[in-house]
Amino acid sequence: MEKRLTRWLRVLREDLWTADANPLPPSVWLRWLPHGLVILVAIGTAIADMDQLGDGYNLGTETGLLIAVAQGTAVALAPWRPVPAWWLSTVAVVVSAMGARTQLIAGHAEFNSPWPWSPPAMVAQCVVLYLLALRVPTRAAAETLALTALATYILQGLIGSANYSSTGMLAVALFGGVVLLGSTQRGRREARTQLVEQAGITAEERARRTLLEERSRIARELHDVVAHHMSVISIQAQVAPHLTENPSEELKENLAGIRQNAVEALTELRRVLGVLRSEHPEDQYGIAGAADGTAPHAPQPTLDRLGALVENTRAAGLAVTVEISGEVHPFPPGVELSAYRIIQEALSNALRHAPGSSVRVELDHYPRGLQVRVINSRPARPAPPSPGAGHGLLGMRERATMLGGTLMATETSHGGFVVAAFLPRSDDPSGSRISTGTTGKTATGTPATGTTGTTGTTGEKAR
DSSP: OHHHHHHHHHHHHHHHSOOOOOOOOOBTTTBTHHHHHHHHHHHHHHHHHHHIIIIISOOOHHHHHHHHHHHHHHHHHTTTOHHHHHHHHHHHHHHHHHHHHHHHHHTOSOTTEEESSOHHHHHHHHHHHHHHHHHSOHHHHHHHHHHHHHHHHIIIIIIOOSSEEEOHHHHHHHHHHHHHHHHHHHHHHHHHHHHHHHHHHHHHHHHHHHHHHHHHHHHHHHHHHHHHHHHHHHHHHHHGGGGSSSOOHHHHHHHHHHHHHHHHHHHHHHHHHHHHOOSOOOOTTOOSHHHHOOSTTOOOOOGGGHHHHHHHHHHTTOEEEEEEESOOOOOOHHHHHHHHHHHHHHHHHHHHHSTTOEEEEEEEEETTEEEEEEEEOOOSSOOOOOOSOSOHHHHHHHHHHHTTOEEEEEEOTTSOEEEEEEEESSSOGGGSOOOOOOTTOOOOOSOOOOOOSOBOTTSOBOO
16 A cells, blocks of 8 residues: 555656646647637636625735735646646635635625635636646646645535535635646547648658568569570570580580570579569559560560551550650560560550540650650540559559669640650669650650659549
8 A cells, every 4th residue: 555655646746747838739720719719718807706705704914915826827737837837826816715715704704605616717727627627648637636625625515614605615626627628629639630640640651561562572573684685595594505516525514504504593593583473463454464465474575566556455455556766676575674664664654544545656866765655535434433552653653763774654734644754774873864856856865753642634634
């Protein structure tokens, strides 16, 4: 019992024996209006309390003014430092009640005066307890309520007075109600704040998970490309001795070692692919089809399969034209794969978000890289609700960034949408941006924001 009492007194001291600031935040809509109302209540209760103390209890002008100012100061202090305000208000009430008791017993005060809580003091204490319950934990608010009720019981039940109208029960009931109301509102505010924070954390986790999924998909495809190269190295190392007349034993041994290392690396890559490879990505409109191939170990598509992709898109009901300019240069497989995937995603987005539109695919070949544009016109009719997750731009941006390129996705002035990307041949930053100088071309030097779910002026969604 002694340990419990000591622990309770320690907790009580930590909760209530403090002068730390705990300001009431300004209202979202009304800003500082609640604080102004509290100041008005403080002035009103001080004036009313001074009248009750001076005329009703006959404590004198100076004493009544001092106690009334203390009571009003407690109310005004409550929005910023509620615990010290409660101490000041409670002490002022106890002092005024003891002074009034002397006058009531002597018959100098008005007969049947409200005691130990005068009406202005009850209003002031209610405001202080309500603001305290809004700012401090429920445990501390319950402690202040219990101590207030204990002080009321000691004044009225143990000490007592004469010729008065009892206000103790009414005061305790009012105090309990305002503490309950304030604690409830504080709990709702904390729950709402935690909900907003949790929603923000969930959105961040969802974005991070989506980014990791896109990067895993890209990594899986690049592993396919590397595995293909390792297969070629293995075959070339096996065939090379037969292409050389009278090869030396040392050459055969080196080529055999190269082939053995390539085969071992290929085996490990296939194991990694077994972990990374997932089901074929959702293709709602079936535009990939034969262009991609669905065999478990089919090679990743390149621009050589662009014709099949365009034909599948036309079969899905979208008018597509292809324009290729510049001298066609062979590009690394990673560049061609990324260009193919960007075009595929852009065509899928046009089918999903711009039904009835016409699409133009532009491929501009430059010595330093490949510029890709997919431009669709204004949709002919509103787009139906899309079942997609809206992560197309994120994947396209990751592919372009991986190659050191840039990607831009934005609405056109005619209500359509354009996806433009420049994919450099290598990671050389000097080749990551290029300007064609042709009228009507869209610059690609601005990186895409990757924002999804925004709605354009024509009802077409950003992809």
